[in-house]
Structures are given as structure tokens and as C-alpha cells.
Amino acid sequence: SPLNDVHLVDISTSASSDPWLAEKGIKGSLHAIFDRYIAEVFGAASSERLHLDNVTNPMDRARGVFKLAQVREFARRTCADAHARRWARP
Numbered sequence: 001s002p003l004n005d006v007h008l009v010d011i012s013t014s015a016s017s018d019p020w021l022a023e024k025g026i027k028g029s030l031h032a033i034f035d036r037y038i039a040e041v042f043g044a045a046s047s048e049r050l051h052l053d054n055v056t057n058p059m060d061r062a063r064g065v066f067k068l069a070q071v072r073e074f075a076r077r078t079c080a081d082a083h084a085r086r087w088a089r090p
Contacts, residue, residue, distance in 0.1 A: 007085075008039045008047035009078055011071060013055040021053065050074040 012030065014021060021027035031049065039047040052067050059067075 003042040003044060005045045006042065007082060008035070008042070008044040010034045010047065010049040011052070011074065012049065013052045015056045016053060018051070018053040027051070048078065 012034070016026075018027060021030075030051070035047040035049050038044070050070065052070060054063070055067060
């Protein structure tokens with residue numbers, strides 16, 4: 001596998017709400033395609049995903065700030081986990 005043992009990270013956005021995506025079956029489909037299928041095809045050791053719903057243009061400034069804070073926290077945690085895995089290897 002060309003990317004054996006990599007960790008897939010996916011950040012996606014949608015103008016729709018999470019409840020609407022779930023009701024239509026789209027949220028589960030996105031998860032299956034991105035997190036499962038692509039990870040399996042490329043041999044990723046794991047995958048994790050952040051989905052931001054209700055991302056629109058224009059968007060309320062407070063909501064935009066909140067969404068960016070979610071991305072920053074996801075990136076901080078993802079990088080910290082990757083760093084920990086790196087140093088845990090024999």
C-alpha cells in the first residue's frame with residue numbers, strides 16, 4: 001500500500017445542517033466514503049474527521065469564529081496525537 005500506516009485526516013464543510021444530512025443519509029455516506037473507503041484503499045492506519053455544518057456565505061461572524069475555533073482544536077489534538085505516536089514507536 002502506497003501510504004501504509006498513515007493517518008487520514010478529513011475536514012469537511014456543508015451549508016446544510018447535521019440533522020438534515022443525517023435524515024437524508026448523506027452524513028453516513030460521507031463517513032463511509034472518506035473515512036472508511038479512502039483509508040482502506042490507501043492503507044491508512046486510522047482516520048478521523050471533523051465536519052462543520054451550516055457553513056454559508058454570508059455567515060454570522062460569531063458562528064465563523066466558533067467554526068474556526070473547532071478547526072484549531074481539531075488540528076491541535078490531531079498534531080498532538082501524531083506527535084505522541086511518533087515518539088511511541090520503537
